[in-house]
Amino acid sequence: MNLIGTDNPLAISLLLNDDIYLIKEKAAPLAFDYWGGNAKFILVVHTDAQEKYSTEADKTFLLKMLAALKLTEEHIAFLNIAHYPNVVMEQLIDFFACNKVLVFGVNPQQLNCDASAYNIVELQRVKLLCADSLQVLTNDVTKKTALWKQLQQLFGIGK
Secondary structure (H helix, E strand, O other): OOOOOOOOHHHHHHHOOOOOOOOOOOOOOOOOOOEOOOOOOEEEEEOOOOOOOOOHHHHHHHHHHHHHOOOOHHHEEEEEHHHOOOOOHHHHHHHHOOOEEEEEOOOHHHHOOOOOEOOEEEEOOEEEEEEOOHHHHHHOHHHHHHHHHHHHHHHOOOO
């Protein structure tokens, strides 16, 4: 005899005539610790394992760049991805509902996306621009110029 009290196939078929479903437990929703207001749905991603967000020098450089684009920290979400090693771009796009993503110093393959530095690509209707780290850009005029040309195109501003 088994757990239902009978081995009779007819009795079992009469007792167990409902469908049985396996219900998977939902994963906890992702949450990210970032600064900025994200008012214009622009995500800025960088990596710095030593800092919660960024160094003061990197933040100063970023804020100057944003000012040149007529943006402030209230317009963006600034995320230090060093604290989220397994996150992929799709998760970031879903969470931040962004329309533009700027990636500094992060290998695009780490984010599971196909992009190259200083070229605008479209991913899930989101414009993506990758560049070297903010620290590298601060001291490299050639790379800073290449970034600025792409930012002008991305944000539709005059040269």
